Structure formats: structure tokens, C-alpha cells
Amino acid sequence: MDKIVVFETYYNPIEANIVKARLIDSGVQCFLSDENTITINPLYTQALGGVKLHLFEKDVELARSILQDELAEIPLTAEAEAADIEVCPKCGSSNVGYVQATKKRFGIFTIIVSLLLMVYPFHARKTYHCFNCENEF
Template sequence: MNDRTLVYSTYYNPVEANIVRAKLEDAGFACFLADENVATLNPLYNQAIGGVKLIVFERDVESINALLTENIELAADSSNMDLPDNAEIVNDLVICTSCGAKDAGYGMATKHKHSWWVIAISFLLGGVYPFKGNKCYHCYNCGFEFE
């Protein structure tokens, strides 16, 4: 029997990747993480290596999809997730509204990091580094940022 493996999903946060891996291992699926050590030791290399990759057996993909979809539905019922109106969640990932990729994550904005009023107040306070940064969803595939 030919057991092929494949990259099931990619994570730019090693902690998030380990949480998903632990869920799958608790459910009895064999899986492992690739590039976890590089991403943990030097997070600046995440973009270059493509993030932490979750590797699973091809035969388990349908069962894993069902398990993670069930977990997402339970989490969405128990909490009020603050997602954009046009964002969609698939397999515990936020889908990019521009290109449809599953590599969108929530974090510090890169294009419009600081509001004009933050910059103005920081300037008036003597050039102190801006004290508040904007956060949004960022697509690691196309670079699009959305709220």
C-alpha cells in the first residue's frame, strides 16, 4: 500500500500549528510539522520558508476536514468571533477576500500601520515612537490587507 503524505496547511505562527497538530494526534491521526524549528528560532524567516507546514497522510484528508470543520462550528457557537463581514472561515483558516487563499492571518498591519492621529500626537509629544498600531487580516499569498 502506497501511503503518500501532503502538506495539509501552512501556519505562520508555530504555536497555532502545534495546537492543530495536537488536535489531530488526539483524534488518532498521524501527522508532523515541517520547518517548525526554523520558524521558532527565527520568525523573520517565516515568509522565506513558507511558514510551518502540517504534513498528513493523503488517506486521512477527508476525515481531518470533517474533524476540523466540526471544531470550527463548535468554537463559532461558543464565542463571538470578530471577523470581517466578507471573510469566510474554512478549516480553521480565514480566506482572503482578494485572491481566495487560505493563508490569511490577523496581526499588525503592514501598509497602514499607524493612524494619522497617532502620528500627530507622537510628533507633538516630542517624536516618541507611535504608541498604537492598527491590526487587520493580512493575506500571505497576495499581500492584501482587510478588516
């Protein structure tokens, strides 16, 4: 049985999925963890340490060389950032804008979580807002 290791950690679930898709396309078996929790509630990103990409230890070198080849040709997040198109991680809509966060949505909760975890409040003032499902990410 091969050992499974954490290959990389991502704070953006979309980026994690792009990398995962690239590796699977290239025949490298891998999977993500903590992805759903972070997609549903981005506040947990720091608490959980991001979306983790796991793969077999024997594939680490192969995965690195695949991703380096990709980087040389296309930026890693090309799909997500092409022409400034962001996609809502909740509903998949591209009808999103980079706007001021609606503070009332996360404000109190962010402060409580920050106090509980004894970390500096980490919720960004500006955020992506989905005009389709009102999701913020």
C-alpha cells in the same frame, strides 16, 4: 505506502501545534516541518513558506471534517487567544505584551534579508515582546 501531503501551512507555530494536537487526539497521524526554524527566527517564516502540517493523503478528508467540527464549537486558536493571553514560543511564558518592536534588534538584518530575497521588508512594526526572555515574535 501511503503518500504524505502538505495539509496546511501556518504562519503561527502555536496555531500549527494546536491543530496538530487536535488531529493526533483524533487519531490522525501528522507532523510539522520547519517549525523549529520559524520559532527561533520568525523572519524565516516567509522564506520557508510557513510551518507545514503533513499527513497521509488518505487522512485529508478525515482531518478536514475533524477541524470543521472543532471550528463549529471552539475557535481554532482559542487556547492562544483566550482573554488575550499570548504565550512566548521560545520560553512558554505568558508574560508578554504587544509592543513596538525594538528596531535595533532586527532592523538591519531585516533589510539585508529583504534585499537578498528581493521582497518588500516584511517585519511588522508592532510585535509581541516576552518580558521573561526578551524574545520578540
